[in-house]
Amino acid sequence: MAGCGGGGSSEPQGEVTAEVTLTEDEAFDPLRVHVAEGEAVRWINETGERRTVRANTExxxxxEWELDLAIEAGETGAHTFQSSGVYSYHDAQDTHFLMCGAVAVGDTSEDDVGSLPCE
Structure with missing residues (x-):
């Protein structure tokens, strides 16, 4: 499981250096973030309902990676990334064409992330 560093949790193993908000407008903001290897991304759920951030390869x-991070309304969840690369994800309630995002890790930059299906 490349990039997995303890799965999703409210207490990441690495320092949180990027935050992504699940907005009431049914979007991730920002769509792309960058962290170094061993650092974490925190997702903040502002949708008013429980949402799940799920890994994909779209x-x-x-x-290829695994993430199925359920986040209650008003709560946060985090994931620590251990390996360089691009990690794409979507909201499990929507398809990857409607609500998606990506994390660039390590030597990979946000500019290396291709177009997202939800853009």
Whole structure:
């Protein structure tokens, strides 16, 4: 499981250096973030209902990985990334064409993330 560093949790193993908000407008903001290897992303649920951030490989060059992070309304969840690469994800209530995002890790930059299906 490349990039997995303890799965999703409210207490990440690495320092949180990027935050993504699940907005009431049914979007991730921002769509792309960058962290170094060993750092974490925190997702903040502002949708008013429980949402799940789920891994996918819908972006060209995206790493295979596992994430199924349920986040209650008004709560946060985090994931620590251990390996360089692109990690794409979507909201489990919507398809990857409607609500998606990506994390660039390590030597990979946000510019290396291809177009997202939800853009």
């Amino acid at each position: 972006v060209d060059g995206s790493n």
